[in-house]
Amino acid sequence: MDFQNILFQVNNSIAQITINRPSKLNALNKATIQELHEAFDAADKDKAVRVIIVTGSGEKAFVAGADISEFAHFDVENGSKLAQKGQELLFDFVENLSTPVIAAVNGFALGGGLELAMACHFRVASDNAKMGLPETSLGVIPGYGGTQRLPQLIGKGRAMELVMTAGMIDAQTALNYGLVNHVTTQDDLLPLAEKIASKIMRNSSVAISKAIKAVNANFKDGVDGFAVEIEEFGNCFGTEDFTEGTTAFLEKRKADFPGK
Template sequence: MNLENVLIEEKEHLAIITINRPSKLNALNKQTIKELHVAFKSLDENSTIKVIIVTGSGEKAFVAGADIKEFSDFSVEEGTELSRKGQVILFDFVQNLGTPVIAAVNGFALGGGLELAMASHFRVASTNAKMGLPEVSLGVIPGYGGTQRLSQLVGKGKAMEMIMTAGMISADEAKEWGLVNYVVEQAELLPLCEKLAGKIMQNSPVAISAAIKSVNANFTNCVNGFAVEIENFGLSFGTEDFKEGTTAFLEKRKPNFE
């Protein structure tokens, strides 16, 4: 698939995905969602890539929502399918990706943009970032997992407030509420994400993938997260990374995870 709205840059074991629709403030249309799926899938299947950073082009927006023109005349059935398909091919897909995903939130992250950031494994924001789910001001609700992930991250009360007021919060408020991990000047945003990625790369990619599955299990209906943790903990003992990690510890050297 020829990617028109998404750029991919690879730096050794790191990949940076940039949503590149600056004239639309990087709004998510159906084409961009498809392209993001292709980008994430191909990088996850690339064994040399250990961390993915996702960001938006320019200095104004990470993603300023969905492309409203595409669905303003949709029927009930079409709206339902829009939400279902989007969650499957992008938002749930990113959340469950075995490769760690860091969202570098540069500017506006609204609607689908905030939902993409929340689907990532954690978030770093620039000081000019503004985040919100304004869907109810359009007569609709967040449809790409926003009602679920926001409440998981900031709690039910804050999530209800943000969704019902359709308001935006600042980067500092997002950090205070636990929505983002760090807030830095925009010039420092990608360097910090790359620094964090470097720390992640020092550890076992097999164990990290198992940890992602185990943490996500806690937020999955009808799944016992503790049981998933026990299973993945046990499976770790059968991996080459476990042998290398424990051997390196006993030999007082840094592990070399292949």
């Protein structure tokens, strides 16, 4: 695939997607969102890919926000369409992928950048990372899921404060809030993400995809998460991975999951 705004590579069953607009601190514009959609879609459909890691190029920013110049002149209708299209193409799309997605947050993750990180299944951060949703300082609110995912991750009160103040938190505070799972140095950020990915890849990809669906169900309006869990738990019994996993356990050997 030929991309202008991102880098895409697959090594050892890990797909790495790097937002590559260093002159714009990797800000998200329409073209980048489209390319990210295509890269995530390709990685999710590639049976050789077991984990996806998304990060930003350089040492300053994961994604410093949306490209404001693209929408500063929009009216109400165009603003609504911008948010809806972005959610469909990228943010909701990533959250509901069957392949695990790790955000490696290397520097600023602001506005749409934090919203992208929050759409991933979990996050690790470098110790220089700064995160926030500064949209109210521009006279707008987060439009790519920020008002929904941030309270889910850190609680309503803390999310309200961050949104209302348009403030930023550092990596250690993000760790204390539960916004990120781990904090490490910039040099160790991708190796840490890859180490976690390797642990994930020891397990059944089929079971993991069903677990993602069940966990996400708890955060969807009108959906009974327990019912989804029961259904997906039952579905696991019809998979080759279940047969291999239970057989390997009983035979006291390491499972070799076929991914079916």
